[in-house]
Amino acid sequence: MNKNSPYHGLEETQYKKKTEELIKEHPLKLCEIKNIALFCWDILWKTRIGENKSGINLKELDVPATVVGYFFEKLFAKELNTKYPDKWRGCIAKDEKDLVYNSNPYYSIEIKTSGQLGTKIYGNRSFNQQGAKKDDSERKDKSGFYITVNFFNQTITLIRFGWIDFSDWQPQKSPTGQMAGLPDYVYSFKLIEIQGKYRLESPIRLVPGIGDKTAKKLNSLGVNSIKELLSYNGNDKNIIKPCKNAKSFLNLE
Secondary structure: OOOOOOOOOOOHHHHHHHHHHHHHHOOOOHHHHHHHHHHHHHHHOOOEEOOHHHOEEHHHOOOOHHHHHHHHHHHHHHHHHHHOOOOEEEOOOOOOOOEEEOOOHHHOEEEEEEOOOOOOOOEEHHHHOOOOOOOHHHOOOOOEEEEEEEEEOOEEEEEEEEEEOHHHOEEOOOOOOOEEEOOHHHHHHHEEEEOOHHHHHOEHHHOOOOOHHHHHHHHHOOOOEHHHHHOOOOOOHHHHHHHHHHHHHOOOO
8 A cells, every 4th residue: 555545554444443534634524425416416317418399308318327427527526616616626637636625635536436236336447557658647646535426327326435545446357357446445444425315215126135036026016216115014024124134234223
């Protein structure tokens, strides 16, 4: 781990405490991150492409997850700049983070999104390759504060905030792999889940222990989201364990 990392010299068991300290001192608080994220997500899906009768609502299009993530990132930066024009802005140079804190770049933030069904976040394979460019001055520093957002279709399922080091990214082992992932300790100790009612709208397939077979059965009962699972009033006894797993998944117990 780089000696400039706030985690340098720490044991893995000390990572979570350090993450909590970093978040506490950061000028952007968890509640505000959540509120801005949900606001921007809402207006994103109200977007309309084109005008008059030729216009199309974004909801009607099969937009690639990477495009959705890009739009979301730009809206988040715009909203943050609107609220705090003297403090925050979006990036205007290749070597800047997605959200730039004007008075101290240390607090600037990268945004990473994933539209896959799950809770993992991915980066480009180059995220942990030294010397990817001849001119390192043009490379964005990939260590620092991160906001990560998981979504599925038109639903945000999980928002996190924390710190990811450049060395945390692990390229796929396959020579042809194009992605880099994160080890379990990052999700457990370096990224903090931002809880909220928004997570109730997540599809039940995200709940541990609910596989395709169980999901199909629940879907047939009209249970598609975690919210519907927790409020189910039927007599099916097989719903008890999935409900318990859902509460644990959302830290409701």
